[in-house]
Amino acid sequence: MEPPLRDLPQLLVINPPAFFNYGDPFAAKFAVLRAWESPLPLPGFLSAHAQSARALLCSGAARCRRRGMAVANAGEVFSDDVADEAVGLALAVLRRVSAADRFVRRGLWAEEGDFALGSKLAGKRVGIVGLGSIGLQVAKRLEAFGCPVSYNSRTKKPSVSYPFYANVNSQQTQTHHMIDKSVLLALGKDGILINVCRGAIIDEKELVQSLVRGEIRGAGLDVFENEPNVPEELLSLDNVILSPHVAVFTEESFQDLAELMIANLEAFFSNEPLITLVIDE
Amino acid sequence: MEPPLRDLPQLLVINPPAFFNYGDPFAAKFAVLRAWESPLPLPGFLSAHAQSARALLCSGAARCRRRGMAVANAGEVFSDDVADEAVGLALAVLRRVSAADRFVRRGLWAEEGDFALGSKLAGKRVGIVGLGSIGLQVAKRLEAFGCPVSYNSRTKKPSVSYPFYANVNSQQTQTHHMIDKSVLLALGKDGILINVCRGAIIDEKELVQSLVRGEIRGAGLDVFENEPNVPEELLSLDNVILSPHVAVFTEESFQDLAELMIANLEAFFSNEPLITLVIDE
Incomplete structure (x- = not known):
């Protein structure tokens, strides 16, 4: 039996990555907080729903690193x-x-x-x-x-x-x-x-x-x-x-990326080292 | 000074290869007998103009080999x-x-x-x-x-x-x-x-x-x-x-092919071995 949603670790997604068009690969393992679907403005959504979220899916690793968050990237998937x-x-x-x-x-x-x-x-x-x-x-x-x-x-x-x-x-x-x-x-x-x-x-x-x-x-x-x-x-x-900015995108690489992201999130929530940790140069 | 045309070795061309669209690379070194431009039917052209020709540019190596002619092909140019x-x-x-x-x-x-x-x-x-x-x-x-x-x-x-x-x-x-x-x-x-x-x-x-x-x-x-x-x-x-049957054709390969054909013809007229001689299997 699947555990109820509230027992899954929370994953905050502010804007959906493109592969969400093909289904949400995280739904089975994480409670996905879908900020972009909320009628609330983002600060309102964050304070109402995401206070306890510890993981964020986004682009823009540099700002996260500056705030001391551990960042995992897509590695060499693409x-x-x-x-x-x-x-x-x-x-x-x-x-x-x-x-x-x-x-x-x-x-x-x-x-x-x-x-x-x-x-x-x-x-x-x-x-x-x-x-x-x-x-x-x-x-x-x-x-x-x-x-x-x-x-x-x-x-x-x-x-x-x-x-x-x-x-x-x-x-x-x-x-x-x-x-x-x-x-x-x-x-x-x-x-x-x-x-x-x-x-x-x-x-x-x-x-x-x-x-x-x-x-x-x-x-x-x-x-x-x-x-x-x-x-x-x-x-x-x-x-x-x-070409409409599709060099990184194939069916296979989307699948590989989703698997890598899930593996990084599972590592994070198990206190294991991230698989594709970004290290500042 | 270029030798006069009649002193050049004769090269019989029955149908022009596609690269003739881009200029005849043989004209400087051979007397090209351009059968396709003649008003005569082919047998008439051959008996009138090509009796002494010893080299032929054509496709269809098999029939030439069956008649005992030495055949050079395009080798690995393409x-x-x-x-x-x-x-x-x-x-x-x-x-x-x-x-x-x-x-x-x-x-x-x-x-x-x-x-x-x-x-x-x-x-x-x-x-x-x-x-x-x-x-x-x-x-x-x-x-x-x-x-x-x-x-x-x-x-x-x-x-x-x-x-x-x-x-x-x-x-x-x-x-x-x-x-x-x-x-x-x-x-x-x-x-x-x-x-x-x-x-x-x-x-x-x-x-x-x-x-x-x-x-x-x-x-x-x-x-x-x-x-x-x-x-x-x-x-x-x-x-x-x-694609309109162009896999073999680039500017560079046409140039390479013309050079290879000229080198084979020059070898033939100098009684040297052909460079890309076809050997029956």
């Missing part, structure tokens, strides 16, 4: 999926997968014949900006395509043999718009750009201009500066692949 | 590109790359919000039908995605450690329609099918039914039974990626 999407976007841009798909669906193969050639991935030089667990998975995959890999990150990784570049460009002092006009010019007309990180690392206006003018060959973009809005100029370009 | 396209199609089907691209271009991200989840490539079991130079390149790439690989081919490859299956299905006696209903049922509703080989190896009617009914998850198809015609039912499906 690394494979994001790396897969990055490679998928690179192949889709170079081999013009979506443009080819449109060409066939519109009946142009039979009408017009040859489809314009794409470009090779195998052997292309790849620079990875940020070589954490995702970047390393991208590198591993692209090595199998025969691509020489180099990388940029805050610090050189002693365990990695890929060539290290301290800056993406000579002006770089922060991540905001680190991919700016000078980087796009350096990529050049045979270069492509894949973004599965955050929209704001690219100067999107400059990118749009480069794509419209053919100053770079193409781009695969899963993230944008002002989501869900996408620059209108991109919507009709054949040299871009547009 | 293997990387076809393997890249196969992996690109697999990622595009699983991660719904083209459907996502349509979703964004139609403005549905801002209107409707979440896009339905795709499925993971990393770790999925992969069966490769035909483990020649292309299949081996596919295997190498998918291993880097953490996919366990097995294969089918006419004979077990002693140099390969992937598990070997003698038949794709128990009824298989030939390659025509070897991917039939029983194989599609075995793939099942989480399985996907990628074809970068020839259309006729799949029973296309059965495939269309499986896709329409969701009996398999999706398909990435570069080849079809009746090209350039594509079954109309596929044109509106979100779980397929359609």
Whole structure:
């Protein structure tokens, strides 16, 4: 027999994570305090219902850490999926997968014949900006395509043999718009750009201009500066692949994430060490 | 100074290969006899202009071999590109790359919000039908995605450690329609099918039914039974990626192919061994 709800440990959820669309995986093991469903304003909800809650599901680990809370994150649950999407976007841009798909669906193969050639991935030089667990998975995959890999990150990784570049460009002092006009010019007309990180690392206006003018060959973009809005100029370009911020999301990774979160919560409520504890650098 | 045309060795071309659309790479080194441009019927053209030609550019190596001609083929020039396209199609089907691209271009991200989840490539079991130079390149790439690989081919490859299956299905006696209903049922509703080989190896009617009914998850198809015609039912499906028989073609591979063909022709006219001589099995 299931224990009654009030005996389950309380889990406060202020805003539902996206996977709640597919069912609440916590309901069987925790009393989920669903703040977003309450008619009360948040402070009212917290004082009325969440005084004794000891666990919180949220995004924004930094502020929790500053208040001394133990934080567990998603660990490397998403690394494979994001790396897969990055490679998928690179192949889709170079081999013009979506443009080819449109060409066939519109009946142009039979009408017009040859489809314009794409470009090779195998052997292309790849620079990875940020070589954490995702970047390393991208590198591993692209090595199998025969691509020489180099990388940029805050610090050189002693365990990695890929060539290290301290800056993406000579002006770089922060991540905001680190991919700016000078980087796009350096990529050049045979270069492509894949973004599965955050929209704001690219100067999107400059990118749009480069794509419209053919100053770079193409781009695969899963993230944008002002989501869900996408620059209108991109919507009709054949040299871009547009993706609605889904690089991290597959059925399998949602399942894996829910299991990891439950395991962390169970560890917490059993006074065991968290499985994916965030440690301040 | 270039030698006059009549001193160049003659190269007979009956039908132009697709890359002639991008310029004739042979013109500088060979006297190209362009049979397809002649008003004469082919036998007339051959007796009038090609009596002394000793080299022929064509498809259909088997008939040439039967007549005792030395045949050089494209070697492994296309293997990387076809393997890249196969992996690109697999990622595009699983991660719904083209459907996502349509979703964004139609403005549905801002209107409707979440896009339905795709499925993971990393770790999925992969069966490769035909483990020649292309299949081996596919295997190498998918291993880097953490996919366990097995294969089918006419004979077990002693140099390969992937598990070997003698038949794709128990009824298989030939390659025509070897991917039939029983194989599609075995793939099942989480399985996907990628074809970068020839259309006729799949029973296309059965495939269309499986896709329409969701009996398999999706398909990435570069080849079809009746090209350039594509079954109309596929044109509106979100779980397929359609591609106009371009897996082998990139700007780079066309260039590589032209160089290889010229090198073979130069070897032939210098009485040197052909570089990619076809040897009968």
